[in-house]
Amino acid sequence: MNYERTAVIAATSGVVVVLLAIALGLDRLSWDVLTGALTLIAITLVTIPMIRWIARRDADPGFGRLLTIAFALKMVFTLIRYAVIIHVYDDNADAGIYSEGAAVMVRSWRTGQFLLDPEVLASRGAETVRVGIVLASVYLVTGVSRYAGSFVFSWFCFLGQVLMCRALRRAVPEADHRRYDRLVLFWPSLLFWPASIGKEALMIAAIGIASYGASILLAERARVLGLVIFVAGAGGLLLVRPHMALIAVCALILASSVGAVAGVRGAPSIRNAVLRVMALVLLLGGAALATTQLSQIVGEDPDASISTILDKTEEVSSMGGSEFIPPAVTSLVDVPNAVVTVIFRPFPWEASSFNGLLASAEGLALVVLVFVSRRRLITWARTVTRRPYLVYAGAFAFVFVLAFSYIGNFGILARQRTQMLPLLFTLVAMPAAALTSSLFFRRSPADPGIDTTDMYPDPVEKPPVSALEKHRHGGEGLL
Numbered sequence: 001m002n003y004e005r006t007a008v009i010a011a012t013s014g015v016v017v018v019l020l021a022i023a024l025g026l027d028r029l030s031w032d033v034l035t036g037a038l039t040l041i042a043i044t045l046v047t048i049p050m051i052r053w054i055a056r057r058d059a060d061p062g063f064g065r066l067l068t069i070a071f072a073l074k075m076v077f078t079l080i081r082y083a084v085i086i087h088v089y090d091d092n093a094d095a096g097i098y099s100e101g102a103a104v105m106v107r108s109w110r111t112g113q114f115l116l117d118p119e120v121l122a123s124r125g126a127e128t129v130r131v132g133i134v135l136a137s138v139y140l141v142t143g144v145s146r147y148a149g150s151f152v153f154s155w156f157c158f159l160g161q162v163l164m165c166r167a168l169r170r171a172v173p174e175a176d177h178r179r180y181d182r183l184v185l186f187w188p189s190l191l192f193w194p195a196s197i198g199k200e201a202l203m204i205a206a207i208g209i210a211s212y213g214a215s216i217l218l219a220e221r222a223r224v225l226g227l228v229i230f231v232a233g234a235g236g237l238l239l240v241r242p243h244m245a246l247i248a249v250c251a252l253i254l255a256s257s258v259g260a261v262a263g264v265r266g267a268p269s270i271r272n273a274v275l276r277v278m279a280l281v282l283l284l285g286g287a288a289l290a291t292t293q294l295s296q297i298v299g300e301d302p303d304a305s306i307s308t309i310l311d312k313t314e315e316v317s318s319m320g321g322s323e324f325i326p327p328a329v330t331s332l333v334d335v336p337n338a339v340v341t342v343i344f345r346p347f348p349w350e351a352s353s354f355n356g357l358l359a360s361a362e363g364l365a366l367v368v369l370v371f372v373s374r375r376r377l378i379t380w381a382r383t384v385t386r387r388p389y390l391v392y393a394g395a396f397a398f399v400f401v402l403a404f405s406y407i408g409n410f411g412i413l414a415r416q417r418t419q420m421l422p423l424l425f426t427l428v429a430m431p432a433a434a435l436t437s438s439l440f441f442r443r444s445p446a447d448p449g450i451d452t453t454d455m456y457p458d459p460v461e462k463p464p465v466s467a468l469e470k471h472r473h474g475g476e477g478l479l
């Protein structure tokens with residue numbers, strides 16, 4: 001394939017350029033920069049073959065090209081994010097604290113002391129310590145280098161985004177995959193905010209793992225492997241942000257319920273229904289476990305109610321230069337305001353800094369995206385009960401809005417909603433629906449749209465797949 005040759009040439013050229021730069025500046029480069037450059041080379045040498053394999057697996061060279069461009073941009077934005085932290089924020093960000101704590105841990109591990117809670121991290125909570133442990137594990141391989149740590153964490157985020165793209169392809173084959181891929185891989189905040197050492201990168205990686213597992217469990221032919229992968233992803237969420245694990249579990253409980261009911265109604269799906277009911281039992285236990293961990297987020301008593309924890313979250317987050325009065329959902333009447341606030345705000349007139357203006361510009365871009373995708377939203381509404389993965393993605397986004405409606409800081413919202421955006425984008429990634437006469441949704445004769453009424457044939461009408469065809473395609477694989 002031509003794109004494979006191009007990707008190899010581009011990657012090889014990039015590696016050569018980096019090696020030449022290292023050789024020319026060997027006596028001037030710091031250990032931090034040198035280690036970061038070598039780490040970038042190693043990541044590239046691993047990623048390009050992985051992308052080629054995925055493209056071959058999907059028989060989609062276009063997807064391979066998108067992934068190659070997305071990977072390159074992700075690494076570029078890693079450097080941009082690093083520069084912003086150092087020069088704009090004057091290194092006043094969590095990345096430096098994580099790196100300092102991880103360096104202390106690595107030094108202790110190498111002397112046989114195995115310190116896991118250095119003072120610089122222990123005062124910031126158990127979740128912060130766990131992120132430090134992940135970074136220290138990276139430093140054991142790469143050496144202590146913030147550049148290296150930034151590239152690796154950004155790569156983790158990229159892998160999570162790839163898994164979410166793969167999840168929609170597996171669970172909703174009729175979706176507009178190319179549109180979804182572009183939104184998930186190239187949306188500005190997803191390129192920028194998680195491209196650094198921090199919780200966001202790990203969260204998107206864990207959400208990607210959980211979502212891919214959910215797609216296997218909620219596909220036309222459910223597999224137990226899906227539940228195993230989902231539990232792995234939810235476990236990662238539980239270690240870093242327990243409330244996000246609870247959101248993911250609640251979303252899958254709802255989606256599994258829809259899938260189980262759909263399976264009982266159709267005789268060929270009894271196996272799927274049984275698997276999803278089994279998953280429901282395990283998920284309910286997981287939800288109970290995640291709920292018991294919520295109080296640790298804000299240091300509340302273990303017996304504190306969820307409402308008490310949310311009130312504390314509102315109090316803690318409503319400080320700094322971008323604070324506002326959050327909508328804090330307490331009844332159905334508050335939901336519309338919460339949706340607008342969590343997804344679209346700040347508005348331009350609410351921005352108090354350059355970063356606020358950038359966040360408001362992205363919010364306006366989301367408004368435009370939803371408006372131009374209104375026919376796709378109709379297809380989503382018609383499809384959602386037939387594709388349980390869409391229920392999972394929609395429920396995840398909705399519960400996220402409810403939980404984060406208590407956040408009273410635009411800066412925190414702009415950064416943390418990157419965890420929800422890939423799942424929200426499933427709403428606008430369906431084919432455009434064909435519409436009848438309407439005052440608001442007008443359709444031109446040259447653009448007939450897509451009729452979704454015959455999009456879902458009865459499973460028994462599908463032609464059987466021969467053993468030869470299965471052998472040609474290599475059977476079902478993880479990716």
